[in-house]
Amino acid sequence: MTGIATRNMEAPHETRQFHGHGHLDVVTLGDFTLGRAVFEPGWRWSNDVKPLAGTDSCQTAHSGICLSGHMTVRMDDGSEAQMGPGDVVTIAPGHDAWVDGDEECVFLDTGIAAYAMPA
Template identity: 70%
Template sequence: MSDKQNIASPHERRPFKDHGHVDVVTLGGFTLGRGVFEPGWRWSDDVKPIAGTDSCQVHHTGMVLSGQMTVRFDDGHELNVGPGDVVDLDPGHDAWTVGDEACVVLDTGIAAYAKPA
């Protein structure tokens, strides 16, 4: 069955502790999130209390629409991402927004993200 849902009217909004939220649309077996990571957002401050893990354990796949973010993996290497970057991010990382602009990301790896453990 074909279906549609506009991300501006998501099925679910998951607020972070502070500094943003993720809007979630699920159609059949497909889930898409639009994360709005406001200036000052950091996974270890804003999502870790919700997830209950030492680092983000979600496999993210998606595209950055606006803003900048740095992702630091548990092994220490870092990846900077910005507008137009398509990403495939393995579990085991922290991340934070860079600068004074919100980082907006479309993410297909969002089904379990920012949900209480």
């Protein structure tokens, strides 16, 4: 890689709408992709992204930081974890997730090149 590439998240290359509760703003610079997901209250992967992905659970590996709000992630094996503001997380493929409470959850994610794309 040479030089510098920049793009402001307020002017993303792409915005992917979730089925009902939120969206994902995507910026791609070379081989690096960053997403800012806005998960609105009521968002749940199995309701809002599963129809786009066409898989039984989310098969994307995520790594990022929660900026605001709260979310619960349940792995296919039944284990669960919660995240909130300031939490840095990695999430393996094979999970469902949902927003906790009535505040939107905003999450910066590096694992989204193919996330919320039609199967």
